[in-house]
Amino acid sequence: MELTLDFIKKKIQPEQLFMLSVLLVNGGNYLYNLVLGRVLGPEKFADAAILITFLLVLSFVAMTFQLVTAKFSVIFEKSVFKAFISNTFRNALITGIILGLAIIFFATNLQSFFKTTSSSMFIVFGMGVPFYFLMSVNRGVFQGRKELKSLSVTYQTEMISRLCITFLILAFLQVLDTSLVIAIGIFCSFIFGLFPFKNKQFLQLKSIALPTIEKKLVKNFFLITAFYELTQIVINNSDILLVKHYFDANEAGLYASLALIGRVVYFIAWMFVMLLLPSVIQLKKEGKSTLPILVKYLGYIAFIAITIVLGCYLFPETIIKLLFGKEYLQIAPLLWKYALATGIFAISNIFAYYYLSLDKYVPVVLSGLFGMLQILLILFFHVSLTQVVHVQILAMVLLLVVQLGYFFYKDSNR
Template identity: 70%
Template sequence: MQILTILKSKKISQEQLFMLSVLIVNGGNYLYNLILGRLLGPEQFADAAVLITFLLVLSFMAMTFQLVTAKFSVLFEADIFKSFVFGVYKNALIVGVFMGVLIIVFSSQLQQVFNTSSSAMFTIFGVGVPFYFLMSVNRGVFQGKKEFKFLSITYQSEMVSRLVITLGLIFLLNIQSSVIISIGILISFLFGLLPFKVGHVSLKTTAIDSSTSKQIRNFFILTAFYELTQIIINNSDILLVKHYFESYEAGLYASLALIGRIVYFIAWMFVMLLLPTVIQLKKEGKATAPILFKYVGYIAAIALIIVLTCAIFPKLMIAILFGDSYLAMAPLLWKYAMATGMFAVSNIFAYYYLSLDKYIPVVISGVFGMLQMLLVVFFHESLEQVVHMQIIAMISLLIIQIIFFKFSSNHVVKTD
């Protein structure tokens, strides 16, 4: 009660509440992964890592719908807004059903490609895909309208339900762990739909002019392309390692990736706040660069702290988080954290320009995402070499993004 009184007296804004919520959600998701890593051991955790990676891939795909909804929720009002949201829900459901059916039909082939113990885990996951797409549109409305309280609740609902249900099933039932994990993920999607505001949707169709429709379509295509690059950069390494290496090594690498990506998951919180803020500032004719500098500074500082911590206490971090079975990855921890840190900073630049409808940084990310994947495909003699390839790709990406920003800023100044 005393804590609640203090929070009320401080008058915490919805943005601050959302940032706190994201930290809790990321902490809960981390706890979920850490417990699975300890309970299952490296070999079985490799299977779990495939499902978790599929979940991340799905989140990036659905993020296209969320960002499109968020952007135009800022710009549209009244009947046009409701009609637009209904259209996005309809398209999201179509895409979600298509992707889900695809995963179910090719579940056996997916089992072979990723060397998993079960195809059923992919089938169950596929059933949940349409719900995730609907959930993302719902979140996009909350994000665009800056209803961060409801946005926080939907993320909390998904995280808590997945954690409680998965761990509960593991202890209560005696079936394959990969199947249990997929069931927990499926049920969490249903909880993630809450809260759902019916008032945001209207079956009544309100016409949107052709130029605006073209703007929506172009932004959707641009965002879809960028989220594809996110999928490649964020997840291709784990899937390729699962393909090229034995389950034990793949499980070790999965633990490395999970710890090293802390900075990226924190950066995501700022991205969620960045997009609607930049769009609103642009709409009002105000300067947008200061908000970029602010968030780049935050992420760079956080990344530096995490990399230094990983470099100074690698064995301690791995032992505490995953246990002694994963200590072989200690020498690579700071290197992987450095790669993800550079990617996190680059990501802020890309989302900033995405908010301003500028395409080149998105294309740059796509090029270097493919470069990273190709480097790992051709150079994977050891896990260390895989990490080194990612560092090369991410250093190059960050340098190019900074050069583009300098060039773009100078061009604007000269034009003015």
Template identity: 60%
Template sequence: MTAIRLVLKKVSPEQLFMGSVLLVNGGNYIYNLILGRLLGPESFAEAALLVTLLLILSFLGMTFQLATAKFAVIFSGEEWSNFRNLMYRLAIIFGLVTGVLMIFFSKDLQSFFNTDNAAMFIIFGIGIPLYFFMSVNRGTFQGNQDFRKLSLTYQTEMWSRLLLTLGLLLFVPWQPAFIVALGIALSFLFGLIPSNFKVISFTKITALQPKNAKRVSNFILLTACYEFTQIIINNSDVLLVKHYFNELDAGLYASLALIGRVVYFVAWMFVMLLLPTVVQKQKDGEPTAPILFKYVGYISLLSVCIVMACYLFPELIISLMFGEAYISMAGLLWQYAFATSLFAISNIFAYYFLSLDHYIPVILSGLLGLSQIILVVFFHTSLEMVVQVQIIAMVALLVAQLLYFTQNKLI
């Protein structure tokens, strides 16, 4: 125990957070692999739909998290307290509205996605308000660079979801999709650990200073628009495949998407470190581009390694992770990983622009995100075509981000 304490003292909070993120991503992968192996391709399609809805929810939550993180660096004293209370109120209101809408339209969602019943959407909707509350918590920790608490909230959410879902699947004879939805909803409750409820006041309503209120509203609107484009780019393919293809193909594609997105999930770790650092350096009048180049370099190197591994050993990777039932996706694995790698790199640029309050990249991402949907809607005669049109859209997105960066000479 003494040796462990000495090692932990030498580990910086940033290093601890990076290690924690890798562990969380690993746990989430194990969670999905267990679902894939236990349920088989057809049933896994519904579980993967819920995981995709969770990813969409995480993008929406990032609006609250990033806004809280940014202004935790900028505001202080009473203005920070007023802003934090405002974010908690907005998060709860938005969460309740979103949850109620999902419950109300649960039958329509069942019909559109061809699921067995609507209960999975109802359970998921009940947990949504907790997720947005948790997102403001995380934004506070991120902005204050309290990476220990930030790491803990991700760990409690991930481990509770993994253990609860596995336990229920093994010992409770309920429908698998219902169990997965229940495990996800309960994990949001555990994700509230740690929380400091004493600093939150819902009765005290104090307005921000006018100039700060305008700055906050502009950033929230900008971030919400970008996160919406993230939802489109990162999740529309899985949702459209679930709509256009049969259960077997949808399950096979979901396994492909899960493996290919590993680059994006690791890139997310650098986004968490990037935003508060860039905002602080801009505030101090220091160059910000070196931080961008460092993280783009990391993700590019990781992308090359993953795409090459997927190209050289696709059958081995798929059989080890999901089993022989999914092996027909081997030929597409490197292509999907390539598309995701392009998105991950462009995503680092996009969050860098968001940190500096640049609006045009959000518009570019939105247009290219919509183009991806349009391409898949018109070109989906095979799963191969679905992947290849995404590569086209992601190449265009990254080129657009690079052109904007070079033309504006951002430092």
């Protein structure tokens, strides 16, 4: 046994261990969603999907703080870093409180707009938002310093706690509304996801002055990252929210299951983005070429995307039966098409994060424009779920074309 552990420590790099951890976490989150889909059925799963989508939206908003923290954890040192991270924790907590209170205040309106069975699920969710923002800054420090073991643990504790708590309550407290149970599970997972929390010394409400030049750097990067994460929210979640608004509960539940299966490529691509950003920043800091690491990760994502799209094209009914059951079979013809749209977006996303790491923001603006295009297309073309998927493919193909155009233009001018 000891020989095996020694072999793992010597042969497997921290980055590889982190990727394995991310696969485990994504697998657990996938299992969570799949079991909910099977247990609840399409109509009730539509409500669950709204909360899960809210969780994804929250993760993108909080990711702004995580990416900013990760970047400047690499760049700043000593007293400047201490001032930066203290201010970041403070600002994240204030932002989380404001957003959480807004969700609680508009809980009834959210229930009405999304046609959910309860408003209490939004109230419980809103209570957990501040904890999620603290968790994201904590993860940003681990990410920037490449403390990948601690970073992995935070994701694992969040996933495992949500999985266990939700299904324990569903099993033993069946009198509770299922959407409320899911909200409670999510809330508790935010608390568990804070561990390990090694940065308590920076968690203080008193503001510490950051030097003017560094403050400007942080502000500029924060604003552009916030804008980009907003585009991620739009592209990743607007379709589910609009489908829940325009279609009945059964069709919305079917579409939610389609999105969950089709987005697997995006969730896998995410782990490469987590490694890409600090690596590119470090290479730039050392004056080394960053192009090889971009090409490497693009190759990984393209291979994964092609494999998943082919699998969805060749075996759609088998995949849906295995994952969700026969109740969801009518969306089988759309599976490979949705996976195609997501795969194209995942590849485009690598370009955007790469240039974001290099402080070049044109790809970020392009993502924003095509995110708005996607919303407009769905607003005007939503006769059927098929049409909703087709317009997304169109928007993502156009986005990839312009991202590639920008890349070749920049590369030719090197």
